Amino acid sequence: MLLLHEISLKQGTAFTVFTEAELIEATDNFADKNILGRGGFGTVYRGLFKDDGVVAVKRCVSLMASEQQKKEFGKEMLILSQINHKNIVKLLGCCLEVEVPMLVYEFIAKNCREASCTCA
Numbered sequence: 001m002l003l004l005h006e007i008s009l010k011q012g013t014a015f016t017v018f019t020e021a022e023l024i025e026a027t028d029n030f031a032d033k034n035i036l037g038r039g040g041f042g043t044v045y046r047g048l049f050k051d052d053g054v055v056a057v058k059r060c061v062s063l064m065a066s067e068q069q070k071k072e073f074g075k076e077m078l079i080l081s082q083i084n085h086k087n088i089v090k091l092l093g094c095c096l097e098v099e100v101p102m103l104v105y106e107f108i109a110k111n112c113r114e115a116s117c118t119c120a
């Protein structure tokens with residue numbers, strides 16, 4: 001909650017707090033066919049919203065056990081929410097009402113990904 005407060009204070013662009021139901025619907029219940037890839041924090045799914053179009057939903061595979069993992073995750077959220085640059089993927093929002101946190105990014109087509117960077 002403190003993190004969300006900090007994000008809302010610092011960032012200039014829209015940041016949405018999604019419900020779990022919205023992300024379940026957008027990803028077709030995290031269907032395998034929507035898996036875009038896997039990273040250090042978990043799996044990234046293609047999501048489709050009626051109004052906002054295609055997004056990428058990052059869902060952690062398991063509870064973040066260590067304080068270090070929680071810190072890293074929070075840091076990624078805070079930094080990305082404040083950056084608006086053509087070469088850095090945009091963080092559109094998050095969902096924290098679940099045990100396993102999820103982040104929602106703009107969708108980057110495969111042929112454009114090499115030029116983008118999600119490093120935080």
Ligand SMILES: Nc1ncnc2c1ncn2[C@@H]1O[C@H](COP(=O)(O)OP(=O)(O)OP(=O)(O)O)[C@@H](O)[C@H]1O
Nearest residue numbers: 036037038039040041044056089105106107108118
């Ligand atoms: N915004 C996005 N749009 C489309 N596909 C994405 C997006 N973000 C991630 N992906 C896909 O999901 C994969 C995993 O991404 P993720 O950001 O979780 O991990 P990473 O950056 O590869 O590694 P790490 O989590 O260790 O930093 C990527 O390699 C890519 O194929």
